[in-house]
Amino acid sequence: MSGFKRLNMSSTSRVVALSSAVAFATQVAFALLMLRLFTPQEVGEFSVISQIGFFWMTLALAQSPLGMLANQHLPAHIAAQHAWRASALRGLGLLPVAALAVWFSQLAMWPALLWALLLAFCQMGWMLAQSLTLRMGSAWQQAAVRVLPPLTAATTALTAALLGASVGWGGPTLVLSALLGYALGAAWLVPALRARDVRDVHVDSTPSADAATSTPDVTQATNAQQSDPRSATLRMAHTLVDALLATAIIVVWQRLYGAEETGWMSALLRVLGFLPAVVHMAWAQVALAQGHRPNSPHTASGTPWWLGLGAFACVIVLGLSCAVALYQEWLDPRWHGVWAYIAPLVLWQGSACLSAAFSHRPFQTHAARAYSWACMALGVLQALVLLAPMGLAQHMDAAQHMAAFACVSSLGLLGLTVWMARLR
Structure with missing residues (x-):
């Protein structure tokens, strides 16, 4: 049975990895479209x-x-159903926070807030x-839910441009294209929200190659091994730190250096940042969904290390x-400002790939609470580096600022990776 589960996970992981790679390539194409067909000002405002x-959505979830x-x-x-109801209520409660972020970014309040709300939900x-x-x-549903939304967004943006x-x-154009893609992806959730009986979902107790995860969840042994014991308060605090940091990077850049500099940084970050997300979706999430144990032969062989290093090489x-x-x-001369961001962002996102390859380990070794505290500590350190120029008497240019931020972030992520790799 354990051999079948390993085969099952491998098959599911390949499907998710392939579909995530296609989705990643599509989103890279979308980012390149922004570089080619839109101005840095437009890209900066969209970012x-x-x-x-994204901040709104992350915190609400x-x-x-x-x-x-x-x-x-x-x-x-x-x-x-439970997750959607709780997330939607939190999202509505976060409306004032999102409005404050829009005000801080110095964009026009109502158009920007409305678009952010639609994108978030x-x-x-x-x-x-x-x-x-x-x-x-x-398998086809797992692939389609990942591939079709970014493909729709890229196609819409290209056609409109x-x-x-x-x-x-x-x-x-950029906001509408992204919104259409997200709405298409959300449509996969509708059948689950409308379901009323457990029997409507669990039709067959026999696993198949196409429905690798359609069995009645997992065995009691797996449940005992794998869990998320964190309190709601700790999960919310962890999410808050992550969401604030991800949003602050863009908003602070907009405030300190303007829309053009923000466009240079955010466009490259959008391209490179997809790889850590692909690693997380194609490996860490599948490992959790399959109830796969970290002390099994499949993972004891150092697969996460090879996966993380391979993704780092791709970055x-x-x-x-x-x-x-x-x-x-090949790009418009107005994009030459991207040069200063290439090296620091490669280092930062490459380190994030290594961390993502091990991000399932804490939940399989009863270390989820320690993991959240470690992530929050790193997030606070990153925020201090990000906000430091606001308190300095001497001005720091954008390239120096990003170099410092990327170095601190990379060292922290590498330390987190080593700790997770030692969990058993």
Whole structure:
């Protein structure tokens, strides 16, 4: 049986990895479209709005997608219903916080706040839908829920950019494209929200190759081994630190250095930042969804290390590709400001790949509480470095600021990785 579970996880992981890679390539294409077809000013404003929406969504979810995977004692559709209701209520309660972030960014309040709200709630549904399909979806559903939303966003942005000039369109193309993609992804959650009976979901107790996660959750032994024992307060605090930091990077850059500098930094961060997310989705989340144990032969062989290092190498390749594109002048000269961000962002996001490869370990070794405290401590340290120039009498330019922030972030992530790798 354990051999079948290892095979099952390997198959599911390959499906998720392949679909995540396709989604990643699509999102890279979307980011390149922004570089090619939109101005740094437009990209900067979109980055601020989308990051505020991401902050809103992340804080409202309070790590609910992770809880759906780690705590498998509830049927998948019931867990999704509970997660959506709680997240939606938290999201509505966070409206004043999102409004404060929009005000701090110095964008026009009502258009920006409305777009951020729509992005947040649609993205919230998409994130829950991805966890839902890992637990009860077939292989094609697991792939489609990851690939179709970014593909829709990229296709819409390309079409609008090419036809916009001829028809005189001057609307928020990037925001509308992203919103359409998120809304499509959230549609996968609707059947679970409408389900009323456990029997509607658990039709067959026999696992199949297409529905690798459609069995009635997991055995009691796995549940005893894997859990998320953190209190709601600790989960919320962890989420708050992560969300504030992710949003503060964009908002602080906008305030200190302007929309153009923010566009340079955020566009490259969007490209490189997909790889840690792919590692987390294709490996860590699948390991949790399958109830896979860290002391089994499958993971004792150092697979997370090879996975993390391979992803780090991919980040380096992407950074070099960006440098070649700038050197060969394939991009508009207005994007030459990206040069200063390539090395520090490669170091930071590469380290994040290593950390993501081990991020399932704390939940399989009863160390989830310590993991949250360690992540929050690192987040506070990063925030201090990020906000330091505001309190300095001497001005720090954007390149120096990012170099300092990336070095501190990378050292912290590498330390966290070593600690997680030693958990048994």
